[in-house]
Amino acid sequence: MKIISINRLFAFLMASLLMVACSSETTEPDPIPEPPIEEPVEKITPSLHLEVTEDYARSTYPADNDQADLFTESDVVQFELHFEMEEGKEYAEMDDPQLFVTMGEEEKEIALTKEGDHYISAEITDLFKDQMLEVFALRAVAESTDANATEQETTTEAQIEIGKFGTMTLGTFGEYTDDHIYKTVKIGDQIWMAENLKMETATHQGKVYKDEDNNLSEIINYVEEYGHAYHYDNDVVPMMTALEKTDWQIPTADQAREMLVALGGVAEEDGYWASNYPNIANDVLTDDEQYWSFEGVFEGNNSSGLGLKGSGRTDPDLFVVSFKERSVTHLQAIDSSPRALRAEENTIRVLGNAGGFGGIRLIRE
Known part of the structure; x- marks a missing residue:
């Protein structure tokens, strides 16, 4: 009876040990997959x-x-x-x-x-x-x-x-001396003075210009704003000779036409040549409120940079006529007949200059 009990106890103990041994064994978990290797995104350099x-x-x-x-x-x-x-x-x-x-x-x-x-x-x-x-x-x-x-x-x-803009000074040339610094402008392939000449000559030595009503209030600084009004025979002709050894000259009618063509102008006939106005007039005339009297037709925007101002027409007694209504700029004569670049309301053109007076804008050769 005791032997059987011992045998049973031994069997029980062995079974228990076997169960403990089995329960002590751990099950390895499934391996975690490695994340896929991503290639760097090639970013564009802008x-x-x-x-x-x-x-x-x-x-x-x-x-x-x-x-x-x-x-x-x-x-x-x-x-x-x-x-x-x-x-x-x-x-x-x-x-x-x-x-x-x-x-x-x-x-x-x-x-x-x-x-x-x-x-x-x-x-x-x-x-x-x-x-x-x-x-x-x-x-x-x-x-x-x-x-x-x-x-x-x-x-x-x-x-x-x-x-587009630059400056120039004439200095001494021939019998003249002019130390003013003038603004210049490029139009097409040409370089023009962008303001009128202010130099004194034998016929224009600090004279005061007057308007036709003897009202000096508007034009007391006429020369500073508008330059001198020069006579063709007395001033322009000798000045052309003095300028021969410089880079600057009085423009010819053809050069004036070339300038207007560069701005979109159209030739109408030889000798009397007009621009495609009013567009070109807008381009070359300075702000109308300060320098021109006309209103409501167009506004001078001076997009070309030439900056023509309504300096008027000057008579032999140096009275300014049509002040703020017209600009007259000397050109070289054709067949001994003076020419001028004349700008007024709506138009700018190359015409004869019977009055003989006008401003001077030089052009670089």
Whole structure:
């Protein structure tokens, strides 16, 4: 009886040990799959777009990453720069761009301010002031870091032609001396004085001009605003001889026509030639409120920069007739007959100058 009990106890103990041994074994969990290795997304480095803001240029040629040119007719310039990016494409993050201008051998950085999605410079007046037909190199650059942590650089280069306006001084030529600084303007391929000559001559030495009603209040500073009124035989003819060794001359009728053609004018007939008015008259006449008396027909906007003012017609006694209604500028004679570029309400044309008086605008040969 005892033997059986011992055997049963032993069997029970062995079974218990076997159960403990089995329960101590742990089941290994299924391995967690490794995430797929993603290749970095190749992000596009955007190109830079550089232009002159519309407020400062009549015509521009935008630059991209290839060599390109910009042209502005103003000596006050403002640049705009932005990254070109299309919707739906992945682009790298870009640092703020930098803009440099090279003048001769010197490179200067132009400060840019971010405005929305573009960058804009302040008005630039000191670099390009009074430059006549100068070309400068521009370089814009920005850096980025792509998905592979690789630094990249994008650059755009351009040339900008600055200088519709310039200045000139005649100095001493022949028997004359003129140290006035005159503004000049480029129209087509020509360079004209953009204001009338103020030099005194033997026949015009500080004389006071009067209007036909002897009212001096409006024209007390006539010479400063409108220049002298010169006589063709007494002033223009000897001046043409004195100018022969300079770069400047009294314009010919053909040169005046060429200027008006550059502005869109149309020749009507030889000798008496008119422009496509009133458009050309708008282009060459200075603001009508201050320098012209007519109202309501058109507004002189002086988009050409020539800036003709209503200086009137001067008679032999130096009385100003038709003040603020007409501008008369001397041209060289044709067959001994004086010619003039005459501007009035709605029209500008090359005509005879029977009165013999008028302002002088020189042209550079």
